[in-house]
Amino acid sequence: MDFGICLQSVIPLRIGASHQSEMVTQVLFGELYRILEKEGNWLRVQLAYDRYEGWMDARQSFPLDEEEYIRLFNADTPVSLDLVQLLSNETRKSIIPVLLGSSLPGIEGHRFSVAKEQFSFDGLVADGRALETALTKQERQKAKQTLIDDAMLYLNAPYLWGGRSPFGIDCSGFTQMVYKLKKIKLLRDAAQQATLGDPLNFISESEPGDLAFFDDPEGNIIHVGLMMDKSRIIHASGKVRIDMIDHEGIFNEEERKYTHKLRVIKRMI
Secondary structure, three states, rough: EEEEEOOOOOOEEEEOOOOOEEEEEEEOOOOOOEEOOOEEEEEEEEEEEOOOOOEEEEHHEEEHHHHHHHHHHHHHOOOOOOOOOOOOOOOOOOOEEEOOOOOOOOOEEEEEEEEEEEEEEOOEEEOOOOOOOOOOHHHHHHHHHHHHHHHHHHHEEOOOOOOEEEEOOOOOHHHHHHOOOOOOOOOHHHHHOOOOOEEOHHHHHOOOEEEEEOOOOOOOOOEEEEEOOEEEEEEEEEEEEEEOOOOOOOEOOOOOEEEEEEEEEOOOO
């Protein structure tokens, strides 16, 4: 089996082997993947982060041998906290703009390596240790509040089906990336995320950072957002926005109507 890593700002992953095919997600700088299949100039890959699969233009792939893939997979991997920041490929004497939430595998003292490529990064790096080290309920609640601070970095980002960046993001990409900034892995789609965590009985039990899921008339989970408090939610719908929420669902004050029907609220941490 072959392996690879994204060494570009962002690579679209598509449902089929064509540039005209629907984009299902995006691969950000530093994210690893396994190559499952080759078809012409296209690769079907499985992302290491969430095991999501899709097709990538082979010209955008950077190949890794298995030993290097395993090293990077097991390395401590902080993520970038700037909206966009320049990263230097010192080997090739080139600059790469990396986006909020990009992975920096094995970075130490602003430097890291991928295969024979040497990189340096002087931007902000997210610190996810607060949630890892929270022992008491009070410490955990305080740490969870920082999820909202991270979510606000995406405020007003335009909605983009399959997007995972502050320049275009969908509802589950938004929640996944906010949690990624805290080194907590979520699956990619809203329905997949809804299989995780512990359900709450009432909205009044919710805490900042809990995830609210919404369904369609057939009962399918189609939307997810991040609870800010017991009556407000931040979510990607048209753009990343803040709306009111109650036991019925999301109420859009601009449209003066409920736009999403609440199914369940789940606690991930």
